[in-house]
Amino acid sequence: MIEDRAPIRVALLGCGTVGTEVLRLLQDQPEEFAARTGAPVEVTGVAVRRPHKHPAVPQHLITTDAAALVDGDVDVVVELIGGIEPARSLLLRALRAGKSVVTANKALLAEHGSELYAAADASGADIYFEAAVAGAIPLLRPLRESLAGDRINRVMGIVNGTTNFILSAMDSTGAGYAETLDEAGRLGYAEADPTADVDGFDAAAKAAILASLAFHTRVTASDVHREGISQVTPGDIAAAQALGRTVKLLAICERVVDEDGTESVSARVHPAMIPRSHPLAGVGDAFNAVFVEAEAAGQLMFYGQGAGGAPTASAVLGDLVAVARNLVVAGKGPRESAHAQLPVQPMGRTPTRYHISLDVADKAGVLSQVAATFNEHDVSISVVRQQGRGDDASLVVVTHTAPDAALRSTVDKIAQLPVVREVVSVMRVEGEPS
Numbered sequence: 001m002i003e004d005r006a007p008i009r010v011a012l013l014g015c016g017t018v019g020t021e022v023l024r025l026l027q028d029q030p031e032e033f034a035a036r037t038g039a040p041v042e043v044t045g046v047a048v049r050r051p052h053k054h055p056a057v058p059q060h061l062i063t064t065d066a067a068a069l070v071d072g073d074v075d076v077v078v079e080l081i082g083g084i085e086p087a088r089s090l091l092l093r094a095l096r097a098g099k100s101v102v103t104a105n106k107a108l109l110a111e112h113g114s115e116l117y118a119a120a121d122a123s124g125a126d127i128y129f130e131a132a133v134a135g136a137i138p139l140l141r142p143l144r145e146s147l148a149g150d151r152i153n154r155v156m157g158i159v160n161g162t163t164n165f166i167l168s169a170m171d172s173t174g175a176g177y178a179e180t181l182d183e184a185g186r187l188g189y190a191e192a193d194p195t196a197d198v199d200g201f202d203a204a205a206k207a208a209i210l211a212s213l214a215f216h217t218r219v220t221a222s223d224v225h226r227e228g229i230s231q232v233t234p235g236d237i238a239a240a241q242a243l244g245r246t247v248k249l250l251a252i253c254e255r256v257v258d259e260d261g262t263e264s265v266s267a268r269v270h271p272a273m274i275p276r277s278h279p280l281a282g283v284g285d286a287f288n289a290v291f292v293e294a295e296a297a298g299q300l301m302f303y304g305q306g307a308g309g310a311p312t313a314s315a316v317l318g319d320l321v322a323v324a325r326n327l328v329v330a331g332k333g334p335r336e337s338a339h340a341q342l343p344v345q346p347m348g349r350t351p352t353r354y355h356i357s358l359d360v361a362d363k364a365g366v367l368s369q370v371a372a373t374f375n376e377h378d379v380s381i382s383v384v385r386q387q388g389r390g391d392d393a394s395l396v397v398v399t400h401t402a403p404d405a406a407l408r409s410t411v412d413k414i415a416q417l418p419v420v421r422e423v424v425s426v427m428r429v430e431g432e433p434s
């Protein structure tokens with residue numbers, strides 16, 4: 001009988017947007033959880049910072065001493081505090097004591113993942129973190145388990161709900177940046193410090209986790225080239241629209257194979273123009289979508305809610321059930337897989353394409369001067385559009401693929417040409433043949 005088995009005792013650390021939903025769903029359906037795991041699942045305590053802010057949590061469960069809760073009689077620690085400390089110390093404390101961990105904390109995993117894995121390995125505890133990337137979407141388990149027998153070459157997608165919410169609104173309604181960010185905060189999508197979202201730190205942490213799992217290599221957040229959306233202007237959105245494109249913040253993790261067969265990993269997060277016909281262009285609101293390209297499986301697409309309390313709680317609870325099942329049968333979840341240890345390629349060497357919009361003098365020879373600058377840097381041009389006259393004259397150039405450093409130097413040089421009044425918009429182009 002399931003009820004006769006010793007319960008799986010769970011400590012919940014943090015009861016904010018996600019923690020509240022995890023607790024609600026766990027308490028709503030105890031019999032379901034018992035039936036799925038093979039033992040009753042019991043929350044033994046909820047660590048919070050300000051007890052008076054949680055009137056709905058049974059008062060006998062509440063504590064402000066998270067460390068004492070971890071040290072107590074618990075089997076699983078669910079960490080939903082966020083940030084590096086005290087989350088890191090609390091999880092190391094749990095893992096070293098052989099207590100399994102479920103966390104949604106991408107910032108922590110992207111910086112200290114190896115330390116946490118090592119502690120889990122040493123004590124035989126589990127560490128699961130499906131909620132850390134793309135919220136409710138099952139993505140990490142497919143990478144860690146379902147695709148473990150395949151060779152992944154590329155993972156690309158939209159992994160930050162807040163910035164997708166903002167960019168989608170800017171594109172469809174012309175809404176302002178600040179007001180949309182406030183709305184994303186109210187809806188529970190934004191991080192406690194929303195600069196983590198808009199400056200790309202959150203997406204870079206997720207890219208590090210994705211690249212690590214996809215390429216069996218330790219990739220940390222500092223290995224990921226990062227640009228956020230705070231520099232994206234209504235002018236950039238309009239320039240994209242004029243060419244049948246839209247702007248998305250993309251995370252791109254690729255296996256790069258040089259001519260001599262040497263392999264490396266490229267991981268980057270930046271805004272990019274993609275064609276409106278591309279499947280990622282239709283991903284609106286706070287939704288996330290990720291393409292995985294694997295050698296045998298081909299192309300797979302994962303789509304769903306990447307942020308918000310309930311969707312994220314779904315992934316946390318899926319992990320909790322997995323950990324509890326492992327405890328019931330004395331099994332173990334997947335360990336760290338970092339055997340490939342590929343080097344990380346610098347952004348400057350990564351092949352990219354640029355869309356450049358220039359405000360230029362309406363004089364003969366402007367186009368040839370601009371074209372000569374591209375030529376000097378060995379960057380070839382795919383599309384040129386010259387529009388307007390006099391003060392309104394503008395030039396739009398879309399390049400073919402070139403190393404990012406060459407494209408960057410070309411833009412710097414073009415900005416210095418006397419015939420160029422202003423570099424209005426520079427953005428990478430993805431999702432179309434190079």
Ligand SMILES: NC(=O)C1=CN([C@@H]2O[C@H](COP(=O)(O)OP(=O)(O)OC[C@H]3O[C@@H](n4cnc5c(N)ncnc54)[C@H](O)[C@@H]3O)[C@@H](O)[C@H]2O)C=CC1
Pocket residue numbers: 013014015016017018019047048049050064066079080081082083086104105106107131132135188189190191192306307308309312
């Ligand atoms: N909100 C979302 O859509 C998603 C969030 N996540 C991750 O889930 C985690 C939690 O996020 P949210 O619930 O949105 O954050 P939140 O800010 O709403 O909740 C965190 C809670 O932890 C509490 N806390 C802080 N320090 C504490 C301590 N020392 N002891 C006990 N409690 C403490 C805070 O008072 C707050 O109530 C973060 O790692 C976040 O990155 C992951 C996916 C989606």
Ligand SMILES: N[C@@H](CC=O)C(=O)O
Pocket residue numbers: 132134135159160161162163189190191197202306307308
């Ligand atoms: N702030 C994050 C929350 C989920 O990871 C986002 O907006 O995607």
Ligand code: NA
Pocket residue numbers: 130131132133134135136137138139140315
């Ligand atoms: Na997920």
